[in-house]
Amino acid sequence: MPRNILIAGAGIAGLACAISLAKELGSSTPDLKISVYEGAAGPSASGGAISLTPIAQNYLHQLGVLAELNRMGNDAGIEVDIIELFSLRSGRRLGPLRFTDEKGRGYGGYKGRRVMRSALSRAMLAVIRGLPNVSVSYDAKVVGGSTTDDSVTLKFENGEVVTGDLLLGCDGVHSITRTQIVDPGNRSEYTGISFIQSIVDAQEFTLPMHFDQTAVHFTRHSSLLTSYCDPAREKIFAAAILRVNEHLIERYQAASTNPQSAASMKMSIRYLVRTQFGKSTLPSIRELVDRIEDWALYPVYQVRQRGKWYKGRVLLLGDAAHAMPPRDESAAYAIEDALIFSQILAQHRDDSCPLSTLFQEYEAARRVLVNKAFDASRRLWQSDLDKGLFPGHVRDLMSPVHVSSATSSAPRGTAATHESFSDLSVYSLTREFQGEIES
Numbered sequence: 001m002p003r004n005i006l007i008a009g010a011g012i013a014g015l016a017c018a019i020s021l022a023k024e025l026g027s028s029t030p031d032l033k034i035s036v037y038e039g040a041a042g043p044s045a046s047g048g049a050i051s052l053t054p055i056a057q058n059y060l061h062q063l064g065v066l067a068e069l070n071r072m073g074n075d076a077g078i079e080v081d082i083i084e085l086f087s088l089r090s091g092r093r094l095g096p097l098r099f100t101d102e103k104g105r106g107y108g109g110y111k112g113r114r115v116m117r118s119a120l121s122r123a124m125l126a127v128i129r130g131l132p133n134v135s136v137s138y139d140a141k142v143v144g145g146s147t148t149d150d151s152v153t154l155k156f157e158n159g160e161v162v163t164g165d166l167l168l169g170c171d172g173v174h175s176i177t178r179t180q181i182v183d184p185g186n187r188s189e190y191t192g193i194s195f196i197q198s199i200v201d202a203q204e205f206t207l208p209m210h211f212d213q214t215a216v217h218f219t220r221h222s223s224l225l226t227s228y229c230d231p232a233r234e235k236i237f238a239a240a241i242l243r244v245n246e247h248l249i250e251r252y253q254a255a256s257t258n259p260q261s262a263a264s265m266k267m268s269i270r271y272l273v274r275t276q277f278g279k280s281t282l283p284s285i286r287e288l289v290d291r292i293e294d295w296a297l298y299p300v301y302q303v304r305q306r307g308k309w310y311k312g313r314v315l316l317l318g319d320a321a322h323a324m325p326p327r328d329e330s331a332a333y334a335i336e337d338a339l340i341f342s343q344i345l346a347q348h349r350d351d352s353c354p355l356s357t358l359f360q361e362y363e364a365a366r367r368v369l370v371n372k373a374f375d376a377s378r379r380l381w382q383s384d385l386d387k388g389l390f391p392g393h394v395r396d397l398m399s400p401v402h403v404s405s406a407t408s409s410a411p412r413g414t415a416a417t418h419e420s421f422s423d424l425s426v427y428s429l430t431r432e433f434q435g436e437i438e439s
Contacts, residue, residue, distance in 0.1 A: 001349050002165035002313075003031050006154055008142050009171035010038035013318030013334035015124040015136075017168050019063045020342035022131040028349055034134045035162065037154065039141035039171075043125060046296070047117035048197045049229040049237035052077070052331060054099060054107035059335040061110075069115070069123040074230045077115025080213050081106075088217040088224060091281035114214060114227045114237065116199075142171065144180045147312030166355065167314045168341075170334075173301045175320035182316055183308040188301040188323070190246055195298040196273055197239035199229070204291060207284045209236070217277070217285060224277045226288065238288060240273050244299065252297050269295045305374045309367075310359040317341065322370045333370070340365055 005021060007014045018034050025032050052060070060066040069076050081104065082096040099112040106112075128134050141157040145167065152167040169177025173188045202209070214227035222242030229237045252269070255261035270293060278289045303323045309316050318334035341362050348358060 001029065002345070002355070003029060003033065004164040004166075005032070005034045006152065006162060006164040006167045007034065007036040008154065008167065008169050008175075008177045009318075009320070010036050010040075010043070010121075010136055010138070011170065011172055011318075011334075012120070012124075012331050013172075013320070013338060014038070014168075014170035015121070015128065016059075016063060016065075016335045016338035017170055017317060017342070018134045018136070019065070019124065019127055019131065020338045021345070022128075022134050023063070024342040024346035025349060026131065026133055028346075032133045034131075035164070036134070036136040037140040037142060037156070037162075038136065038138050039157075041139050043118065043121050043138070045118045048195075048199060048239065048296070048298075049077075049114050049227065050117050050120070050331060051080075052113040052115060052120075054110035054112060056332040056335060057110040057113060058108055059332065059339060062339065063124075063335070064127050065120075065123050068126045069120065072119060072123060074232050074234070075116065075119040075122075076231070077113045077119065078213060078228050078231055078233075080112035080114055080227075082213070083112075084211045084213075084215040086210075086215060086217045086282065088219045088277060088280045088282070088285065094218070112214075114229045116229060142176045144176065145314075147181060147314050149312070152313040165313065169314060169316040169320045170318050171320050173303060173319045173323040175303075175316065177314060178303070178307075178316055178320050181314050182311045186304050186307040188303055190249070191300045191302050192243050192246075193241065193300045194244040194249065195239050195241055195300065196244070196269060196295045197237065197298065198292045198295045199235055199237050200288075200292055202228070202234055202236050205236075205284065205287055207287050209284050210282055217280065217282070219276065222276055224285070224289075226285070236288070238292060240277060240295075242276060244272075244297070249297065249299050266294065269297060306371065309363055310356075313355055315341065315359055315362070322374065324370075324374050337366065 007017055014036055018036050021034055022032070057066055060069070081100050082098045084096055085094040086092065087094060100106045125136065128136060140160075143155055143157050145152065145154045147153070147167070151163050151165065153161055153163050154167065155161050167177065167181075169175055169182065171177050179185070179187055209226070211226065214225070217224040217226070222240065225237075225239040225241065227237045229235050248268070251261075252265050255265040273292075273295055274289055278286060280286055280289075301323060303319075303321075305322075307321075309321045317337040319330050321337070322333070323330065344358055344362050344365070
């Protein structure tokens with residue numbers, strides 16, 4: 001039974017792992033030590049606002065994080081009952097995607113939520129502060145490591161080395177744990193899709209917004225997400241989701257160290273967004289796109305399907321293991337990874353089952369689902385489906401996130417559209433429904 005557990009990465013997956021392991025094993029393993037290492041200098045303040053699906057909220061409730069988040073006032077995010085869909089060019093309403101039934105009830109009592117990534121991180125860290133066997137270290141950039149039959153070692157950029165019984169690689173799509181230890185050569189690949197996003201004060205706009213909570217506006221090859229991200233509706237999150245040339249991404253990343261180049265790239269990104277979305281017939285969208293000056297570019301990456309998930313005493317979780325083509329919401333997958341592996345480890349706390357057997361049991365529980373979701377995403381991006389389906393068959397095209405036995409289904413009656421709908425899922429619909437969007 002591992003007692004000295006190392007976790008690489010303090011994102012959603014890493015923090016969820018730490019909390020879940022501490023809750024499952026803490027009472028029965030008094031000498032348990034869980035150490036989380038993050039390369040950034042501190043908790044991230046970037047990343048914008050993310051979509052928490054009903055399933056993700058259910059998992060966060062199980063971890064005690066949702067209660068902490070709900071105590072954060074305006075930073076707790078905004079509940080999302082529906083995503084309103086519009087044609088950007090005509091302004092025509094294309095119909096809602098619902099997280100609730102006709103009585104306003106969500107899946108197992110949970111709706112969607114739009115929340116700042118930094119706020120979710122703070123809520124998870126607040127839970128961790130109440131767990132005496134968990135520590136989180138920042139400015140600890142992992143550069144390599146090794147694993148033997150008896151132990152695992154992590155090496156850091158500052159020359160320090162730590163050793164443990166088990167290493168969980170939760171260091172995201174660009175995982176050093178994956179590329180240096182578990183599956184060398186399995187590097188991240190750019191999908192061709194990027195988020196270009198910004199957060200602005202709602203009071204900056206003179207025109208009233210045409211949506212209540214969250215809306216997505218389709219063009220032929222892209223979409224623009226707009227959403228309030230606080231209950232007081234003081235902040236608006238805007239994200240353009242579109243194809244971006246890899247050369248532009250390289251220039252954007254290189255410009256971060258050169259003020260003159262950064263100013264030029266700022267103008268280029270703004271021009272790109274205005275060119276793509278500035279001709280909408282919706283006045284509030286035209287004003288929003290025209291007024292926002294600062295946009296941040298976030299490329300979407302994936303890892304090779306069916307790669308290795310473990311080696312020796314190292315296991316990959318979350319995006320480090322299975323970042324997919326642009327469609328699925330990674331938060332629910334990452335948190336579920338953490339919960340399932342923690343439960344498997346807890347079930348074998350009293351026996352001498354080797355880690356390799358536990359890893360195999362975990363992979364048996366997750367691999368088929370992940371491959372199925374990956375294949376569905378790939379087929380969606382490569383196929384030209386019937387353009388007349390929208391919106392009646394939208395439900396059949398949503399991301400297939402597994403609902404575990406611990407997750408309640410939607411109440412009887414008119415069902416919610418889907419429990420796992422994500423921003424990238426919305427974008428993917430533009431490829432199927434171009435005729436409806438432009439008509």
